[in-house]
Amino acid sequence: MNLAYILDEGLENTPRKTLFTGDGRSYTYNQVVRASENLATGLRRLGYAPGCRIAVMLPNLPEYGLAMYGLWWLGAQPVLINPQLTLRELRHILLDSQAQAVITTADLLPTLAPLRCLPPMLTFIVVGGEVPAGDLSFAELTATAGRSGIQRIHPTDTAALLYTSGTTGEPKAALLTHGNFWAIAQSSRIAIEGTPKDHLLCVLPLFHSFGCMVALVLFALMGASVTFEHRLTPKRLMEHLRDPRLSFLIAVPNLLSTLLRFPADFRLTENLRCVCCGGSALHPQVEADFRARFGDIVRQGYGLTECVSSTTLNPLPGPVRPGSIGKPLPGGPELAICDPQTGALLGERQVGELLIRGPHVFKGYHNRPEASAAVFLDGWLRSGDLGYRDADGYYFVVDRIKDVIIVSGQNVYSQEVEKVLLSHRAVREAAVVGDPDPDKGEVVHAYVSLHEGATVGEAELVHYARSQLAPIKVPRRLTVVEALPKSPTGRILKRRLRPQAAAADPEASGVEVEHHANGGAPAAAGALPCKK
Template identity: 35%
Template sequence: MANLAVMLEGAAATHPDRVAVIQGDSELSYRDVDAAARRVAGVLVSAGIRPGDRVAFSCPNVAEFPIVYYGILKAGAAVVPLNVLLRGREIAYHLADSRAKVYIAHRGTAALPIGEEALEGFRATESCERLFLVGAEPGAVPEGADRLEDAMADVRDVFDTVEVDDEETAVVLYTSGTTGQPKGAELRHRNMRDNAYSVSKVFACDAARPDTYLAVLPLYHSYGQTVVQNIGFAFGGTIVMLPRFDAQEALELMRRHRVTFFSGVPTMYWGLMAAANESVDVAQVARDLRVANCGGAPLPVEMHRRFEERFGVTILEGYGLSETSPVASFNPFGREPKVGSIGVPIPDVEMKLIGDDWSDVDPSPGTVGEIAIRGHNVMKGYFGRPEATRAVIRDGWFRTGDLARRDEDGYYFIVDRSKDLIIRGGYNVYPREVEELLIQHPRVSLAAVVGVPHEALGEEVIAVVVREPGADVTEEELVAWGKERLAAYKYPRQVRFVTEMPLTSTGKILKRELKEMMAGA
């Protein structure tokens, strides 16, 4: 079967009683998860979903995530996972752009009211027909929405998974590359499935000795989906859910559930090291931990050394993008890693360095070029954007926009991130989106957004602003403006005012100069 839902169904058939998901004090077996996913599929078909439709989904790392994710796939639809930090106006854009027919959203919490933002976005989108809320109290669902649990109770858990072609879209992951509004990267069933199996070879995953995974990476992101959820389910592992990363709680869960497989971004490793000095039995955590891997941003050399000393495991860095399902390279498991390197291509993936005109650069060690990737993992294209697709894919090669060099052993080292992309705490922040919002402020004439180094987050978001003549807008006002309208990881924490921007001869803002100026301020 080509359907990506085989990741769940294979384990449910082989190990029905094995624990699939742990959340708090509750456990769900593979039989439980598969049965619930079948009910979700039944609800969606009853709601009018047909093969090829898209279903948007907002959910933190809780047990419902894999249930709904695989349920959407079973129905033959494509999953459109949305960042749980998005605000209503941002959700409306994603629903309309993806042409999602149905939207499923977790109710969230008082601190993170996902359901409220979901309702606002849904009501602003005419093309989306139904909204189902997950985890809402009975009788407390607002007008215009339905409670998913009530709908699931009305259908049987007997559902035959829709067979799909390998080339059909399984997941639409939103990314804007480096410019403009977010674009939906269409990932085929084979893209996601084959990427999970290839990465599993890197880490020597074995269904006879299943791993226990701590899900701290957001599962709505491709890294968490592939390296934690899909690999975990494909090999009959157990996934311990942690909805919001807290280093002390993460270490305690690792100790209690004997976690063997940890995937994170640099800020998470930074947090684990800081929390390791407290009450948790770090020695036990270290004895159980088999794999530690990292992506999203470069990991400092000192963090590599300190983590290995404390936990006895070398962090393996890798590289990928939403457009590559996401993994393209990793430092090989079982070998001494090259610190600072993103490793070598994973099985069945090729990487090379190219110039602006797509030509191969001099292969000599140390030569800098743009990373291009070809293999099972490269997306179908950007949903509804053929021109944007043609700009980045040629003859099966995907150009990443990331500059790198390669050493004599074939290991790649990132030299610079895609143009002006900011990576804050593992989240991608695309400056143009923030700039376009700031310029909407009536007292802002021009805005440029840059990232500057930050010890804990990797980079912090700073806006450089030229006021309208005679305007007296303050830093506090603009920070509040952004905070109200953007996801929590996107809005600028600082605003610096200038009378003019440094420009190139063609009128483009010299962001490199701005970065240097802001970093030295």
């Protein structure tokens, strides 16, 4: 059950075929297997034993794949880390996971240097560049021949620790098992009708469950190939998307919006048969515009870190249900809808909490027994998302439970308000949160950013919302920002907006309008400076 065995089919059938490529380097199936075995052997000789934790803090490089398969070969537990984290965030993750070493690049060593003495005394395994004295060279470890068998693994053994974004408090590590990855990869292979001829472009970060599962596990299982990109520019993206080998792209909605801003004469390669989109809700208008321009190749899905990313997908080749997250993947995930208060299962078109169960569901959070217990209900994983199922078995997500705004005792779904605002010609992004209010409990507060060059009055936006929404759903406050805060995968981070919302004057009435240069937010993750 060790994930390292996933490489066997490609090694047997096409050993000289390229599996991972990127940053000017390529590795065949044979080279990945040999490098992985060498890495595992070298680490074992240095005292790293099965079950040890080694962090992987790399950008999207082909060496990411070598590192993961080498650690799995050893029986180690990779801790996947975002290379853009701050010193405080890194300290928390490395202490919480008790990682013994970090596989990283020479460029990132200055960021990690202050943490070298964290218990149990970190060693850095350096990819590229100069290796400081006392640290290890990734190139030497993967090039030095060694023979060792793949560590025997039980399906419930941990294959990776993936830290959640930390909606409340510090991030916590989801413990994903070898069995979890195997199960979802097998289901996904059937769902996308994957073959060895497929080729994936991966621009999503590999420390995230979506990129990790698809690029490192699924496509290797298929005997296919992957191109990684971490220096994304409009020119480089255009070149990749014209590559005749390309058949699959994994994306977040923000990336699709970027492609729609490319020059009118831009065309995708004719071989691109699927753009799998997840990470956050795909606005129906963006989906419709993309389909009209590039063809019926977008398939929206849904998943959680706690489920190794995917659980649903709109079927290939179809039919697609616009606005839907699709149907459960074949042969694995089960979904249901329940009343979030009573736990009673609900029927068609009844809105409730989305529940998930199956062999892909994680075994819990590292060192968080209470949090682990709270996320399960009678064997089902509680997603925290509100949704419903239609008569044909397609699922729809309405909102996050914590994002529901209760105005005078009535539920207002933030996504409904956001969709209305996003349908306005001038609005590029929208996020809706609830402001505390002494009379109504909460009132609707909308944050929006505008398309480049667009101008619109706040009163016009509110009037537009009022024409399509019941009075209780119309924003009472509206803040215009240059960009909304986002995670590395493009998900809007509403938790960064709530402190601002909570600080708003609760005595205010009518529409409050605030303009911020950037709303305290970084540039949109994945967004490219493309002009129309």
